[in-house]
Amino acid sequence: MTQASKHTLSAEVREREYSPSSCIGGNYAPYIEEYATLSKAALNSASRHVELAYGSAAAHTLDLFLPEHGDSEPLPPLLLFIHGGYWQELSKASSLFAAPDCTQAGIAFAAIDYTLAPQASVHDMVLECRKALRWLHQHGEELGFDPQRIIVAGSSAGAHLAAMCCLRGWKDDADLPAGTPAAAVLVSGIYDLQPLIGTSINEALSLDESSALTVSPQGFDLTGFPPSIISWGEIETSEFKRQSQAFAELLDAMSVQYGTSIEMPARNHFNVILDLARPNTSLGDATRALFASLPVTFTRSK
Template sequence: MSTGIEYPMTLADREREYSPSSCIGGNYQPFLDEYQARSEEALQRHAVVLNLSYGEKASNRLDFFPAPATATLPPLLVFIHGGYWQELTKASSLFPANGCVPEGIAFAAIDYTLAPEASVLDIVRECRAALRWLHAQGAALGFDPQRIVVAGSSAGAHLAAMCCLRGWASDPDLPPGLPQAAVLVSGIYVLEPLIGTSIDAALSLTPNEAALVSPGLLPLDGFPPALLCWGEFETNEFKRQGTEFASRISRARSGSDTDTGISAFEVPSRNHFDVILDLAQRDTPLGDAALALLARP
């Protein structure tokens, strides 16, 4: 199905607006290096179980950081990395454990098959399978399966949002209450503007395929509480997509209670690449808001 939506931007406009590095001079490697350094720090500081298998493919692996033992089972934060569905791995996505574990929160980072070896649809299904697996393993791994919060950055935010859908025709529903909440950072929620850009070279999206995996165009009934944010130094399109998706979720949830459970905000002095470093870090706008979600009973 075609969305029928027209994007008045030229191809050059879309190339710029959907290139996060266009706001920082083009070089984002220092931020990737920071992800890696902080992830290596997490491996040194905290107990971890590496390469747990949630599916049949070699890429269907996750790393799990248990929380310190307490009288009650801790919540779990599941992180899905970005990279436009074609870059990065869980190895450089472990840094949120540095904030989670000291707060008594278990943490998991998942890998998935990258494009072009997998389509975006395939990747969405893998991420949903990872959440199903984790939910089933709560007792064995020592966390509360009813308190799983999914988080993602950039393409990972898109994938996390797709994990929150109910009644999606392309995959069975996740167990009731899974996930309990979502943290969506600098995401894209309507994918059609990417068609024809250099980003699409590995994705090969068609309008029908893009619509099928665009949570911003799909029914949002049953979407869990969520926070959405983006950095001050991001393109207008990233900000627009986050703002509009937050509004759509709020409208979908407005009949449930007076508080829709949706918050959306811009993080001052942060860009597309460094805003996610605040995830689960106290005394930061994103970290404090995420920890408040994880504290929900």
């Protein structure tokens, strides 16, 4: 692990810069309500949906949506979504909005829950998300999707957790199966957690410099990191933009192949993720193109 970069912004500036609602007048409740409304509609309209447990803890559950496909067709790929909420809020129940866009495009979709702070540390959450990804890979064929074509996606804190799922050789957990995940879509993420120390966000997280470094993908050797889309909204704080740009630049500098960096015009930290798989949007089209680039190598066992 290499040490993530340190920053000299004052605590007051960091408080503002790491409050994404500061760009939209402070009230993000309407966006959370939109997540919930769209997710409820996705659940009500689903023809192939199941809720499953990937572990024994109360939060170790996921919702899986499958597209229609014939027995002679290859199993569909899977988009695994990890919700944001600063590791303290939200759930899979309000994270299902991309399911209809995915299934209509022949892509399976899953959203997971994980234990939130302060009941769990960020380190614990990383382990839970990696556990969910490992479980989905193990059970993909029987569940009805291709375990070799899983793309992990996340928004904000979820993008951080998704990035941690992509690390190879992380000393705190065994590597995920080879080629898992096959790619990633990281939206408005935080990849260096050190600037959060001393802000109100950290009250529930209790990060110190050592623990922040342990879960900051910006500070790791990214060899083996899968092809990725790094995206953020035009209407975001300078620090949120810098975090995404710096992570994309690090991937590029280390010769890690990734799809593209996309700043979404007229989108903010909260609504940019709604375009995750939406057709005729820059992010949605890029996500679909990333799926199209994955070779079909998995053969269903007899």
